[in-house]
Amino acid sequence: MALLVQKYGGSSVGNLDRIHHVAGKIIQAKQQGHDVVVVVSAMYGETDRLIQLAHALTHQPDPREFDMLISTGEQVSMSLLAMALNAKQCPARSFTGPQLGIHTDSTHTKARILEVKTDIIQRELNHGRVVIVAGFQGRNEHGDITTLGRGGSDTTAVAIAAAIKAHECQIYTDVDGVYTTDPHLLPKARLLPQISFEEMLEMASLGAKVLQMRSVELASKHSMPIRVLSTFSEGQGTLVTFEDKIMDKRLVSGIAFSREEAIVSLSGIPRQIGIEGCILGKISQAHIEIDMIAQNTTAQNTIDFTFTVQRREYPKALKIVEELGKELGAISVKTNAKIAKLSLVGIGMRSHTGVATTMFQALGDAKIPIQMITTSEIKISVVVDETHLEQAVKAVHEAFELDKAHKPQLQIAIE
Amino acid sequence: MALLVQKYGGSSVGNLDRIHHVAGKIIQAKQQGHDVVVVVSAMYGETDRLIQLAHALTHQPDPREFDMLISTGEQVSMSLLAMALNAKQCPARSFTGPQLGIHTDSTHTKARILEVKTDIIQRELNHGRVVIVAGFQGRNEHGDITTLGRGGSDTTAVAIAAAIKAHECQIYTDVDGVYTTDPHLLPKARLLPQISFEEMLEMASLGAKVLQMRSVELASKHSMPIRVLSTFSEGQGTLVTFEDKIMDKRLVSGIAFSREEAIVSLSGIPRQIGIEGCILGKISQAHIEIDMIAQNTTAQNTIDFTFTVQRREYPKALKIVEELGKELGAISVKTNAKIAKLSLVGIGMRSHTGVATTMFQALGDAKIPIQMITTSEIKISVVVDETHLEQAVKAVHEAFELDKAHKPQLQIAIE
Numbered sequence: 032m033a034l035l036v037q038k039y040g041g042s043s044v045g046n047l048d049r050i051h052h053v054a055g056k057i058i059q060a061k062q063q064g065h066d067v068v069v070v071v072s073a074m075y076g077e078t079d080r081l082i083q084l085a086h087a088l089t090h091q092p093d094p095r096e097f098d099m100l101i102s103t104g105e106q107v108s109m110s111l112l113a114m115a116l117n118a119k120q121c122p123a124r125s126f127t128g129p130q131l132g133i134h135t136d137s138t139h140t141k142a143r144i145l146e147v148k149t150d151i152i153q154r155e156l157n158h159g160r161v162v163i164v165a166g167f168q169g170r171n172e173h174g175d176i177t178t179l180g181r182g183g184s185d186t187t188a189v190a191i192a193a194a195i196k197a198h199e200c201q202i203y204t205d206v207d208g209v210y211t212t213d214p215h216l217l218p219k220a221r222l223l224p225q226i227s228f229e230e231m232l233e234m235a236s237l238g239a240k241v242l243q244m245r246s247v248e249l250a251s252k253h254s255m256p257i258r259v260l261s262t263f264s265e266g267q268g269t270l271v272t273f274e275d276k277i278m279d280k281r282l283v284s285g286i287a288f289s290r291e292e293a294i295v296s297l298s299g300i301p302r303q304i305g306i307e308g309c310i311l312g313k314i315s316q317a318h319i320e321i322d323m324i325a326q327n328t329t330a331q332n333t334i335d336f337t338f339t340v341q342r343r344e345y346p347k348a349l350k351i352v353e354e355l356g357k358e359l360g361a362i363s364v365k366t367n368a369k370i371a372k373l374s375l376v377g378i379g380m381r382s383h384t385g386v387a388t389t390m391f392q393a394l395g396d397a398k399i400p401i402q403m404i405t406t407s408e409i410k411i412s413v414v415v416d417e418t419h420l421e422q423a424v425k426a427v428h429e430a431f432e433l434d435k436a437h438k439p440q441l442q443i444a445i446e
Numbered sequence: 447m448a449l450l451v452q453k454y455g456g457s458s459v460g461n462l463d464r465i466h467h468v469a470g471k472i473i474q475a476k477q478q479g480h481d482v483v484v485v486v487s488a489m490y491g492e493t494d495r496l497i498q499l500a501h502a503l504t505h506q507p508d509p510r511e512f513d514m515l516i517s518t519g520e521q522v523s524m525s526l527l528a529m530a531l532n533a534k535q536c537p538a539r540s541f542t543g544p545q546l547g548i549h550t551d552s553t554h555t556k557a558r559i560l561e562v563k564t565d566i567i568q569r570e571l572n573h574g575r576v577v578i579v580a581g582f583q584g585r586n587e588h589g590d591i592t593t594l595g596r597g598g599s600d601t602t603a604v605a606i607a608a609a610i611k612a613h614e615c616q617i618y619t620d621v622d623g624v625y626t627t628d629p630h631l632l633p634k635a636r637l638l639p640q641i642s643f644e645e646m647l648e649m650a651s652l653g654a655k656v657l658q659m660r661s662v663e664l665a666s667k668h669s670m671p672i673r674v675l676s677t678f679s680e681g682q683g684t685l686v687t688f689e690d691k692i693m694d695k696r697l698v699s700g701i702a703f704s705r706e707e708a709i710v711s712l713s714g715i716p717r718q719i720g721i722e723g724c725i726l727g728k729i730s731q732a733h734i735e736i737d738m739i740a741q742n743t744t745a746q747n748t749i750d751f752t753f754t755v756q757r758r759e760y761p762k763a764l765k766i767v768e769e770l771g772k773e774l775g776a777i778s779v780k781t782n783a784k785i786a787k788l789s790l791v792g793i794g795m796r797s798h799t800g801v802a803t804t805m806f807q808a809l810g811d812a813k814i815p816i817q818m819i820t821t822s823e824i825k826i827s828v829v830v831d832e833t834h835l836e837q838a839v840k841a842v843h844e845a846f847e848l849d850k851a852h853k854p855q856l857q858i859a860i861e
Contacts, residue, residue, distance in 0.1 A: 047503045081522070088462045088526055089533035096532065099525035099540055103518040107496070110514035111503055117511065118504035125514055130589060174545060 032064040033198035034156075038071070038166065038188035042205045043262040044108045045075035053262060054115040056203070057161055061121060066156050068195065070166045070188040071112055073104025094139035098168075098178045102127070105165035105184070113163050123161035126151060128176070133169035133187065135177045142177035144169060144186065147194035164191060182243030189246045193253035199270075200255055202242060203262040208269030209234065209241055211433035212286040212424055219434040223284060224267065227274040230284045231257075233376040233410045247271065274378055282386055283377030283431050286424055290371045292322060293345035294402060294414055295352050296337040299362025302328065306359065310336060313351055319344045323372070323405045323412060333362070337403050339414065342368055370402060371420040374412040375427060387411055393430035399423050447479035448613035449571075453486070453581065453603035457620045458677035459523045460490035468677060469530040471618070472576055476536060481571050483610065485581045485603040486527055488519025509554035513583075513593045517542070520580035520599070528578050538576035541566060544585035548602065550592045557592035559584060559601065562609035579606060597658030604661045608668035614685075615670055617657060618677040623684030624649065624656055626848035627701040632839055634849040638699060639682065642689040645699045646672075648791040648825045662686065689793055697801060698792030698846050701839055705786045707737060708760035709817060709829055710767050711752040714777025717743065721774065725751055728766050734759045738787070738820045738827060748777070752818050754829065757783055785817060786835040789827040790842060802826055808845035814838050 037060070039053050060067050072078075081101045085092040092100075109125040116123035132148025155162045166184025171177050179186055185202060192200035207222055209231065214220040226234070228251035235244045241259055250257050250271065260268030300306060307326060314321060323339045340348045345368045356364040380386045390411055394401060399422060403414035415423050428434065452475065454468050475482050487493075496516045500507040507515075524540040531538035547563025570577045581599025586592050594601055600617060607615035622637055624646065629635040641649070643666035650659045656674055665672050665686065675683030715721060722741060729736060738754045755763045760783045771779040795801045805826055809816060814837060818829035830838050843849065 047499070050503065084462070084522075084526065085529060088465065089529050091533070092529045093532040096525040096528040096540060099528070099542075100522060103521045106518045106521075107499075107515060110511040111499065113511040113514070114500060114504050114507045117508040118506070125511060127514075 032066075034066045034068075034195060035060060036068045036070065036188050036192035036195070036197045036200045037203060038184055038201065039069065039112075039203045039262060040184065040205070041072040041075040041078070041108075043203050044071055044112060047111070049262075050108070050111050050115050053112060053203075054119055054121070056262065057116060057123075058119060058121050061161065068152055068156070068162045068164065068191060068197070069112065070164050070184055070191060071105060071108045072166050072184040073101075074108045077104040077107065095175055098139045098142075098176050102165070102168045102176045102178055105167055109163045109165050113161075116161055116163075121161060122159060123163055124155055125163040125165070127165045128168035128187070129170035129174070131164050133164075133190070135169035135171055135179070137171040137173070137175070137177065139175075139177055141180040142169060142171065144179070144190045147190050149194050152191070152195055182246070185243040185246035186249060189250045189253070189255055189257065193249070193255045197255070199258050200250065201258045201260060201268075202246075203260055204241065205261065205263065206241060206259070207261045207264060207266055208259045209271070210285065212428055213288070216288070216421055217424055217428055219428065221434050221436070222266075223269050225270045225272060225277045226284050227277055227378050228271060229274070229409055230376050230378055231271045233374065233407075234285055234287045242271070280379070281377065282379035282383055283375055283433070285376055285433065286373060286427055287376060288371055288373045288420060288424060290417060290420065291342050292339040292370060292372055292414075293342045293348070293368040294337065294339050294366065294370045295348055296335065296363075296365040297352065297356055297359070297361045298335045298365065299329070299331070299333045300336060300359045302332050302334050303359075306334060307336065310355060310359075311338075313355055314338075314340070314348060317347055317351055319348050319351075323403060323414070325403050325405055339370070339372065339403070367402070367416075369417045370414050371417045371423075372412055372414055373420065373423050373427070374410050375431075376410045378409050380409050380411070389430050390427055393426045394423060397422055397426040399426070447481075449481045449483075449610060450475060451483045451485065451603050451607040451610070451612045451615045452618060453599055453616065454484065454527075454618045454677060455599065455620070456487040456490040456493070456523075458618050459486055459527060462526070464677075465523070465526050465530050468527060468618075469534055469536070471677070472531060472538075473534060473536050476576065483567055483571070483577045483579065483606060483612070484527070485579050485599055485606060486520060486523045487581050487599040488516075489523045492519040492522065510590055513554045513557075513591050517580070517583040517591045517593055520582055524578045524580050528576075531576055531578075536576060537574060538578055539570055540578040540580070542580045542591075543583035543602070544589070544591055546579050548579075548584035548605070550584035550586055550594070552586040552588070552590070552592065554590075554592055556595040557584060557586065559594070559605045562605050564609050567606070567610055597661070600658040600661035601664060604665045604668070604670055604672065608664070608670045612670070614673050615665065616673045616675060616683075617661075618675055619656065620676065620678065621656060621674070622676045622679060622681055623674045624686070625700065627839055627843055628703070631703075631836055632843055634843065636849050636851070637681075638684050640685045640687060640692045641699050642692055642793050643686060644689070644824055645791050645793055646686045648789065648822075649700055649702045657686070695794070696792065697794035697798055698790055698848070700791055700848065701788060701842055702791060703786060703788045703835060703839060705832060705835065706757050707754040707785060707787055707829075708757045708763070708783040709752065709754050709781065709785050710763055711750065711780040712767065712771055712774070712776045712778075713750045713780065714744070714746070714748045715751060715774045717747050717749050718774075721749060722751065725770060725774075726753075728770055729753075729755070729763060732762055732766055734763050734766075738818060738829070740818050740820055754785075754787065754818070782817070782831075784832045785829050786832045786838075787827055787829055788835065788838050788842070789825050790846075791825045793824050795824050795826070804845050805842055808841045809838060812837055812841040814841070 135142035528540040550557035
């Protein structure tokens with residue numbers, strides 16, 4: 032018997048049949064003796080419908096009113112779920128974020144949770160009721176409705192779980208959990224039973240869109256384990272927790288990738304102190320976000336400077352860089368929008384030095400040219416031609432035997 | 447310069463173009479120097495969509511959750527209207543019923559307003575902002591969202607107008623105001639510039655669905671004049687106010703009618719004390735509402751008992767009455783579902799005795815058989831065959847010269 036927070040996303044409550052299905056899952060948890068607090072997103076497509084309505088009405092909707100509008104999406108799904116539960120003789124009550132006492136700052140459309148009141152939840156749980164809470168929303172100090180931004184329901188769930196000291200925060204979604212890499216690309220990808228918060232953050236930021244990053248940060252800060260599971264199939268999913276709680280320790284956990292980027296290279300720039308800040312300054316003035324950066328000094332005492340940007344920003348970035356190249360006297364400007372980024376993530380890298388070697392040997396054996404490399408404490412990222420992505424993922428996945436369950440000898444190697 | 451409450455119904459905010467149009471009307475009132483509080487209904491069709499969703503999910507939706515669900519309709523329209531105003535540089539803020547402090551009892555789906563807090567309205571008006579309030583909703587003592595039942599936005603508007611002591615409560619709708627009878631049936635029908643609360647109540651209860659009855663009662667109780675006007679055309683509409691404030695005093699104000707009823711007659715029942723209670727008791731046990739009742743004692747010391755019910759209840763009523771007829775020894779049971787009720791309404795009737803005579807002479811001259819008559823202080827209702835309705839309305843309308851503007855000689859006759 033435990034206190035659980037369960038979060039169901041938009042596709043999980045996407046139609047009335049699915050709402051009945053979710054009600055069944057909640058009842059199952061209640062029958063197992065658990066107390067359940069449920070956080071729901073808007074029904075799939077509803078938030079987009081409301082956003083389109085606002086933008087069809089006016090170019091720049093007032094942010095306070097925009098939040099007032101889009102917060103109705105969760106109010107619809109949560110009341111329908113409460114109706115479904117009550118109809119099945121499982122007492123339930125739904126609450127909006129403001130009603131429950133989810134206090135946020137006043138940054139409309141991107142508010143941050145400051146405090147979660149627990150008195151209503153406690154009262155309802157004491158009455159044996161399931162508590163259903165609208166995700167993605169709260170109220171500011173003036174009593175105005177605020178929303179937390181895309182994916183904010185995950186954050187609501189973690190914040191509530193932390194406030195009521197839940198046993199775990201279960202995020203129900205349309206995938207079984209977190210895989211070693213995307214199973215659509217590599218069918219051999221394996222479901223990870225556990226992953227650390229840090230690895231999950233790297234995976235999330237690299238395009239494995241299972242959990243919202245802010246919710247993982249929050250869970251890590253409050254030591255709240257998150258379990259990612261599927262609404263539509265049985266299984267234990269993936270538990271996101273602290274490194275020292277992970278039983279199945281591995282060198283690397285998974286391979287994330289993204290096709291959303293473009294690469295820009297300036298080669299042979301005469302060396303000059305502060306030149307990097309000058310290049311990056313011009314880019315950020317144009318409100319273009321930079322992801323990876325690599326810089327080398329050549330034997331000729333010139334600089335090669337390479338970075339990646341979001342692919343949709345590529346035409347804008349290209350124009351700036353061509354001007355910059357002339358200005359700085361670069362020998363060449365090379366750009367490529369048809370690239371992909373692949374990142375190997377694993378906490379084992381911290382203490383084990385052979386990871387990079389294994390990775391690059393695997394890519395070399397597969398004859399895949401590497402256009403750029405960056406590293407951080409627990410990940411190695413490479414840029415390859417988009418046409419090589421699938422092959423590269425496969426090669427690295429095999430090299431680390433990610434398709435096979437945990438091997439004890441690797442664990443010994445780490446510790 | 448005055449303090450106005452304006453209420454816009456579902457068809458007035460039925461799409462984005464109409465919302466822009468309503469914003470224009472509000473700005474016009476502001477430019478004339480008025481302070482404006484606006485009450486809005488849900489966009490046309492939205493409340494029905496939500497109700498259908500709930501009923502598709504479960505047979506008997508939990509009332510608390512049902513209110514949670516359907517209250518989102520007004521939240522959408524009010525935030526869109528506030529966006530439209532802000533986009534036109536007219537500062538506006540929207541508030542849900544609970545946010546504003548509209549306190550109700552706990553009768554979900556049919557709550558009654560207990561109190562309207564005015565501090566937020568005053569604060570916003572002091573800042574020069576238009577205050578937009580969700581109609582139809584409030585909160586009970588537990589903080590749960592409640593709704594007021596169909597047409598409840600009119601009640602919200604009147605309750606707010608009374609609380610803030612507005613100059614008048616303007617109900618914008620898709621008709622120009624209150625007519626002497628339905629202009630669809632009789633094109634000669636004339637717009638009434640003024641009508642008394644009592645007359646309006648009789649008109650409303652008789653099928654002239656311009657205003658919700660409860661809102662007229664509330665306005666009368668709080669001496670709050672209501673003006674009914676069209677969102678889509680200019681004009682002064684109809685002012686609903688106290689009898690002694692009406693300049694254009696007439697014998698009768700209008701003719702309301704309804705095709706929604708059916709008539710049931712039991713003839714020749716042997717006279718017996720308490721028999722009426724026995725008949726009505728059987729009908730109300732079956733949860734059938736009775737509208738008109740007429741009873742006569744014949745020369746043979748038997749009773750003729752006639753009443754009308756909603757037409758949809760007719761088959762149920764028929765079955766009960768046939769059994770009753772046998773039980774009570776009635777000579778005949780006559781029923782007719784194809785009838786219409788016509789009611790002449792006017793405060794002048796109180797003091798002037800010739801009204802009934804004029805009415806029945808007009809119906810007689812037009813050769814219209816009358817199936818039933820009932821009277822109250824300010825109205826005379828008759829039941830005629832449905833095929834005679836149009837002709838009957840025309841005859842009575844002409845007899846009282848309702849198509850012509852006020853005639854002073856009639857006024858003299860009244861006073």
